[in-house]
Amino acid sequence: MALVTRGSLAATLLRGLAGVLAGGVLACGDSLVDESYLGTPRFTVDGSVNGTSASVDATNPDVSVAVFWMPRGTQLGGEDVLVEQQGTAIRAEYYRRFQVKLFDEPEAGSLVTLSSGARYGIAKLGAYRDANGNRRRDEEEPLLGxxxxxxxxxxxEALSARDSPTGRPLVAGWHILTIPFDCPPPEGTPPGSGSSGGPGPVPDGECAVPLGAGCKNDAECGVGGVCIHEYRWPWPGGACAIPEPPRDxxxxxxxxxxxxxxxPGTGYWLKGCQVSADCGRVAPYQCDQQNRAxxxxxxxxxxxQDSMSPQSLCRAPDSSQPLQAVPVP
Known part of the structure; x- marks a missing residue:
């Protein structure tokens, strides 16, 4: 069963009023509340609906997409530990883009609280069919993706590397991060019992490759550079990188x-960063805080997908090939 939490009475009444005043049928991709009555969003998530499901196709393209918090954090868990944030649901279409606007903070019960007092929230976006139109996912409405x-x-509040699920410090704010995380070992773990991956090769040269710059082909990235257009996902406008092992x-x-x-042993050297402004590119490019790239x-x-199984957000501790290697200063 997916848990459902409710905000304050005032927020609920306000959303109800917004729904009445909005009236009519909302277009796909529209929020189920009218943001003109809620002020400026605290954060906006852009995305798209992809994949395949027997319940969603060209003749039945509509789904609801909402934010689902994971109060167990990086522990293994399935639908029964996903908490839908009310007021985030939007109508989206199969293979169409959407925006989810967050006007409220997640409720306290949706956050992970550590023994140190540090707190953070981790959420996934979930898709389902809102069969009864009540603008929330009910028990009989399965997650479709x-x-x-x-x-x-x-x-x-800012997290130290020890408290952060990514294993790296995180500044206060909202973040979109790639997974799996290089999670720190659980509290009380004996030294030396963590990942055996170790650091990657040392970046210590001056290669004359415009890392991160837009490109159409390898020639635009200099000797030893390559132009990435597709790697784990599309790279719009291309991006210059250095392959591993390097050509020169x-x-x-x-x-x-x-x-x-x-x-194992292969990958790309990407432009390092601390904040997204370091990248000099427009969205969807950002300084990914899990990789600092x-x-x-x-x-x-x-x-x-019609069949989903719980997945850990952490990289397997016995993995011999780290997904991310920390650069050497």
Whole structure:
């Protein structure tokens, strides 16, 4: 059963009034509340509905997409630990883009609270058919899909590397992050019992490759560079990178290595960053805070699938090939 939480009475009445005044039938991709009555969104998530489901096709394209918080954080868990945030549901269409606007903070019970007092929220976007039109997912309405490869995080106050589920410090705010995380070991874990992956190769050269710049082909990325158009997801406008192993034995100083899990020892050196402004690219490019690299990950795709199994948000601790390797200063 998917838990459903409710906001304050005032917020509920306000949303009800907004729904009455809005009237009519909402277009696909429209919020189920009228933001003109709720002020400026705290955060907006762009995304699209992809994948396949027997319940969704060209003749039945409509689904509801909403934010589902995971109060157990990075622990393994399925639908029974997903908490829908009321007021976030929007109507979307199969293979169409959408926007989810968040006007409220997640409720306290939706956040993970650590023994240190640190708090954070992790959420996925979920798709379902709102059969009775009550603008929330009920027990008899199964999830048809969840966001894949990325999650939404709410960090009320800055997190240390020890408290952050990513294993890296996170500033306060809203973040869209790639998964799996390089999670820190649980509290009380004996030293030396964590991941055996270790750091990747050392980026210590000056390679004359315009990392992160838009490109059409490899020639525009200089000697030793490649132009990425598709890697785990589309890279709109292309992006220059250095492959691993490098073509001319040069790995750019300050770059960040992102490995290919299916091919250990291979991957790409990407432009390193601290904030999205460092990337010099428009959305969907951002400074991905899990990798500290400029990547087109500022949107969250929802993958429809008829059979879903719980997945951990953490990289397997016995993995010999880390998905992300920390750059050496």
């Amino acid at each position: 969840l966001s894949d490869g990325r999650v939404l995080m709410r960090v009320p 034995v040069c790995r750019q100083r300050g770059s960040v290595f992102v490995g290919i899990p299916e091919a 400029c990547m087109p990950t500022a949107e969250i795709p929802v993958e429809l």
